[in-house]
Amino acid sequence: MPEQEMQLTISTSPHLRSPETVSSAMRDVLIALLPVTLISIYMYRWYAVFLIAVSMVSAALFELLFRKIMKKQATLHDCSALVTGLLLALCLRPGTPWWTVVLGAFFAVGIAKELMGGLGWNRFNPALFGLAAVTLLAPLYVGTTSTFAAPLRQFFGSLDVITQATPLALLKQGLYDQLSLSGLLIASPGGALGETSALALIIGGAYLLYKKQIRWQIPASMIATVLVIATFWGNPLENIAAGVPLYHVLAGGLLLGAFFMATDWVTSPITAKGELVFGIAIGILVMLFRKALGPTEGVAFSILIMNAFVPLIDRLTKRPKFGEIPAKKAAVAPARPAVSKGN
Amino acid sequence: MSVRTFQRGVFLPHYKEFSESEPISTISLPPEVIIPLQQHIGAPNQALVAAGDKVKAGQKIGESGAFVSAPVHASVDGTVTAVEPRPTFTGASVECVVIAVDREQQEPQWPEQDHAALTKEEIKAAIKEAGIVGMGGAAFPTHVKLSPPSPIDTIVINACECEPFLTCDHRMMLERTSDLVEGAKLIARVVEAENIVFGVEINKPDAIEALEKRIAGENNISVVRLEVKYPQGSEKQLIKAALDREVPPGKLPLEVGVVVQNVATAVAVYEACRFNKPLIERVLTYTGDAAAKPGNLRVRLGTPISHVLKERGGIKGAPPAEDGEIPMPPHLVGKVIMGGPMTGWAQSHLNSPIVKGTSGILLFTPSMVAKTAHTDCVRCGKCVDHCPMFLYPNYIGLYAEKGSFDRAAEWGAMDCFECGICVYVCPANRPIVQFVRQTKREIAAARAAKAK
Numbered sequence A: 001m002p003e004q005e006m007q008l009t010i011s012t013s014p015h016l017r018s019p020e021t022v023s024s025a026m027r028d029v030l031i032a033l034l035p036v037t038l039i040s041i042y043m044y045r046w047y048a049v050f051l052i053a054v055s056m057v058s059a060a061l062f063e064l065l066f067r068k069i070m071k072k073q074a075t076l077h078d079c080s081a082l083v084t085g086l087l088l089a090l091c092l093r094p095g096t097p098w099w100t101v102v103l104g105a106f107f108a109v110g111i112a113k114e115l116m117g118g119l120g121w122n123r124f125n126p127a128l129f130g131l132a133a134v135t136l137l138a139p140l141y142v143g144t145t146s147t148f149a150a151p152l153r154q155f156f157g158s159l160d161v162i163t164q165a166t167p168l169a170l171l172k173q174g175l176y177d178q179l180s181l182s183g184l185l186i187a188s189p190g191g192a193l194g195e196t197s198a199l200a201l202i203i204g205g206a207y208l209l210y211k212k213q214i215r216w217q218i219p220a221s222m223i224a225t226v227l228v229i230a231t232f233w234g235n236p237l238e239n240i241a242a243g244v245p246l247y248h249v250l251a252g253g254l255l256l257g258a259f260f261m262a263t264d265w266v267t268s269p270i271t272a273k274g275e276l277v278f279g280i281a282i283g284i285l286v287m288l289f290r291k292a293l294g295p296t297e298g299v300a301f302s303i304l305i306m307n308a309f310v311p312l313i314d315r316l317t318k319r320p321k322f323g324e325i326p327a328k329k330a331a332v333a334p335a336r337p338a339v340s341k342g343n
Numbered sequence B: 001m002s003v004r005t006f007q008r009g010v011f012l013p014h015y016k017e018f019s020e021s022e023p024i025s026t027i028s029l030p031p032e033v034i035i036p037l038q039q040h041i042g043a044p045n046q047a048l049v050a051a052g053d054k055v056k057a058g059q060k061i062g063e064s065g066a067f068v069s070a071p072v073h074a075s076v077d078g079t080v081t082a083v084e085p086r087p088t089f090t091g092a093s094v095e096c097v098v099i100a101v102d103r104e105q106q107e108p109q110w111p112e113q114d115h116a117a118l119t120k121e122e123i124k125a126a127i128k129e130a131g132i133v134g135m136g137g138a139a140f141p142t143h144v145k146l147s148p149p150s151p152i153d154t155i156v157i158n159a160c161e162c163e164p165f166l167t168c169d170h171r172m173m174l175e176r177t178s179d180l181v182e183g184a185k186l187i188a189r190v191v192e193a194e195n196i197v198f199g200v201e202i203n204k205p206d207a208i209e210a211l212e213k214r215i216a217g218e219n220n221i222s223v224v225r226l227e228v229k230y231p232q233g234s235e236k237q238l239i240k241a242a243l244d245r246e247v248p249p250g251k252l253p254l255e256v257g258v259v260v261q262n263v264a265t266a267v268a269v270y271e272a273c274r275f276n277k278p279l280i281e282r283v284l285t286y287t288g289d290a291a292a293k294p295g296n297l298r299v300r301l302g303t304p305i306s307h308v309l310k311e312r313g314g315i316k317g318a319p320p321a322e323d324g325e326i327p328m329p330p331h332l333v334g335k336v337i338m339g340g341p342m343t344g345w346a347q348s349h350l351n352s353p354i355v356k357g358t359s360g361i362l363l364f365t366p367s368m369v370a371k372t373a374h375t376d377c378v379r380c381g382k383c384v385d386h387c388p389m390f391l392y393p394n395y396i397g398l399y400a401e402k403g404s405f406d407r408a409a410e411w412g413a414m415d416c417f418e419c420g421i422c423v424y425v426c427p428a429n430r431p432i433v434q435f436v437r438q439t440k441r442e443i444a445a446a447r448a449a450k451a452k
C-alpha cells in the first residue's frame, strides 16, 4: 500500500464523548439562576442591574488578569467566572458600594480560585469566599443599605424596599408575625438579591437536578436538617403552629446556598454518600449560627467551614470496590444458580 | 419478563442502525495476508515456516511449547514472502508471517465429525489446535480459560455486544443460532458445567427469540434478558447481572464458579470440534458514519484493513479507489478504529491486518472525532457515579498526572479494566484511561525492580 495523504486522529480509547462539557454545565447554572435574577431586578430595579453587572464584569476581568499574570491560558469560555460573579451579586444587598463588590470579586476569583491553581483546585466556594472576605474586611459596607445607597439615588431614583428590615433579621428577633410566608415564597423585598424569591430558587434548583448537574443529596439533606432542628429547637408544637421551620427554610439565603453554593462541584464531596454527610453538617451549622450567634450570614459561613472538611469526608466515605462487599456471598462455593428458563 | 443489569455504568447512543440488518457477507481474498505470530495473551509463537515456503489454508505456521499460548494458521493458500516485524493494530510492530495469496485457491476440506461424541479432553485439544482465543477483543487463549483449577457450574455466553456500532455477534446469533448453542454445549462439557446462560441485551429481540426457539425443551440452558447499558458485556458486570454473583477484585470469574465466553468464540469452538477447522477467519462489523457500505463481514485473518475498505467502497462521499489507492479526504474521514468505539485502537494507516480479536473496523467522520484537549478535574463526581468497578477515576487521574502512582493505585487504578466510561462522561475530558495504563506500567515496573 503506497503512502497516502491521510489526517487520521490518533488517540487512546474511548473514542466517544458525551456532549457534556464544563462550559455547558456552567451555562446550565446561569440558566438556573435566571428566575431569581429576574425577580431581584423586578424588585430592586437598577440597583440590582448595577450590582450584577459590576460583579460579573469584575469577576471576568479578575480571571483574565490573574491568568495573564500567571501566564496561563484564558478560560473565560468555561463561564465559571460569570457564575461566580452572578452568585456573588446574588449574595449582596442592593446599594452595596461598587468598590465592595469589586473587592469581593477580587477575593472570589483572584484569591480563592486563580491563586489556588484555577478551577478545580479551589478548596472554597469562590463566591462565598469573596462574600466572607468583604464581610470581615468591610463589615460596615455589607448588609447595610440605606446610607450607601444614597449616592446611587440620584441616578436610579429612590426605592423604599431596599431599606426594609430583612426577613432574616426578623427571623432572628423572633418577629414571625411580621414575616409573610407567601411573600417569602413568591417574591418579597428585603435582604440580598438572591433572597427575593424562594420559588425562583426552587425552580432553578429543579432545573439543575433535571439536567443532572447536581445531585439531590446536598439540597435535600441540608433542607431536611434545617427543618428538623427548627422544629425541635424549643417547643415543637408552638414552632409548627407559628410556621417557624418553614421560615427558616425560605428565608436568609438557605435555598440559594442549598441549590447553588453547597452543590458547587469543586468544593463538595465526590460521592453521593459524602454529600449527605456534608449537607447534614451544613444544616446543623446554619441553625447554630442562626440561633446562637449574631447577625452574620450563617449559610455562607457554614458552607465555607464544611468546604474545608471535604477531603476528610471523601476519605471517610470511601466506598468499597466492586466485589469487595458481599465477601460472604462470593467466597463460599457457589450454590446452584437460580436459573429459570426464559424468565 | 424481568430485565436484569448491574450497578452504575452508562447509557450510550447505540449507533447500531448502520449495520444491524446487514446479513453476514464474505470479503474476497486480498493479494497479501499478514499474520502476526502473536495474536493472544501469553507466550509468543515461533514461526514454523520461512520465506519461500508454500502454505495451505489451515496449515499451522506458528506455535509455542507453552500452555498459555495459541497457535496461528495460514488463512489462505499461498507463498510465504517474509517473516518480519509489521505494524499491527496497537501501533506496535510484531513479528508477522507475510503470505502472497495464490490466484488459485483449493476449496479447503473440513471433514465433518460427530462433535457430540468427543470426550472432554478431545474437545479441549481441538480448541487448542485450532488456535482459538477470546474473540471479543481480550484474546486470551480459550483452552486455558477452560482449564480452571476449581469447579465451574455455569457457562455464561456473552451475547450482550454492549459496545456501540458493533453488530457482528448479533448477526451470528441470528444466522448461526444452532452452531452457537452447540458451541456453548461443547464449552460446558469441557468444564463439566451444568448450566448455560445466554446473556443478551434487550435491544436484540430477534436474537432472543431465535435463541429461545432453539433451546426450547433443553434443560439447563436459558436466556437472560439484560438492560442495554455499557459495559454489560464486561465479564464481572455480566456475571453480576445474569447470576447475581460478584467476582472479588483481582480475581477471575472462576472464583464464583463461572466461565464467560463470547458468541464468536463459541461458534469457533463448534467449528473446531465439528470440522477440525482452525481459526482462520472471523466475522467483524465494518461500520461508522464515514463508511460507504457498512456491513457484517466474514474476513480471512491477516487481511489488511485497506482491502476491506476497498471492497466496501471506501469512504462515504469520496471517489472510489483507483490503482490500489483509497481516497481518504480529511474532511470526510477523521478516524479509523480497530475494535469497538469504547475500547478499540485508533489507526494511523490502513495496513494493519485483521486478527483474531478484531471485532470491528470503524470509520468516523471528523465531526465524530472526540476532542482530546482536557482541563483540570472539576470534581463533578460523574466518573465516580458511573464507574462500574466503583473506583475513583478522578483521584486516579489526579495522582497519576502528578506522578504519584502509588496513590493512583490506592484509589483503584489496578482494578480498572479500561472500559472508558469515566472519560466518556467527564466534562473536563480527562484522559483517565491513559493515566490508568501509565499507572499499571509504572507499578509493574516498580514491582519487577523490587523482585530483582
Ligand code: SF4
Binding pocket: B386, B387, B388, B389, B390, B391, B392, B393, B415, B416, B417, B418, B419, B420, B421, B422, B423, B432, B433, B436
Ligand atoms: S476507572 Fe476504569 S473501570 Fe472505572 S470507569 Fe474508568 S475506565 Fe471504566
Ligand code: SF4
Binding pocket: B376, B377, B378, B379, B380, B381, B382, B383, B384, B393, B394, B397, B422, B425, B426, B427, B428, B429, B430
Ligand atoms: S468526571 Fe472528570 S471532572 Fe468530573 S470528577 Fe471525574 S475526572 Fe473530575
